[in-house]
Amino acid sequence: SYVLTQPPSVSVAPGQTARITCGGNNIGSKSVHWYQQKPGQAPVLVVYDDSDRPSGIPERFSGSNSGNTATLTISRVEAGDEADYYCQVWDSSSDHPYYVFGTGTKVTVL
């Protein structure tokens, strides 16, 4: 089955840029989606199709995807961005489609 690998944690000072990676075999050929999950809350979609933002998501959230790595970038980080972030792809290589999530990255705002 397809595996997505994320760093367990990323720390960033307010106002700086946080970059969260998501590694997978030839992930650049897939669409990558990103979710933000704050403690005790449901996940929220922040980026879909590699780099598109749903309505209501700040422009500070952006994404890219190439080769074996996708990246979620959070610019001008705020205290409210502290959360767990998960990447996700749809894998159709097995006998039936699977929704695969990354291992998750905890973003800490210093």
Added chain:
Amino acid sequence: EVQLVESGGGLVQPGGSLRLSCAASGFTFSSYWMSWVRQAPGKGLEWVANIKQDGSEKYYVDSVKGRFTISRDNAKNSLYLQMNSLRAEDTAVYYCARIRGGLRGWYFDLWGRGTLVTVSS
């Protein structure tokens, strides 16, 4: 308001059964694939099952095949998950999620707040 509201979670003994429900509102429920996603305590997200708009196609993660059944009632705008032969490792918050199609795959654009299922004696 567009929302999903889960219910039906609780404490159940190993080997027992539970039925989760998800009430959808604010959108045309019958137009979307729907899914259940779970999260064990302190762990990451895991897709569990999904169902096509008319219920004609259903898919499951291997670990729940033969034990869980996803279903829907479009007249009631509701999604269900029947869970049988429950195991300790099924303990998790179960989220109902709406599925959208992207350029090269599918994703979850709307989530409920979740319902906690605890399997323990």
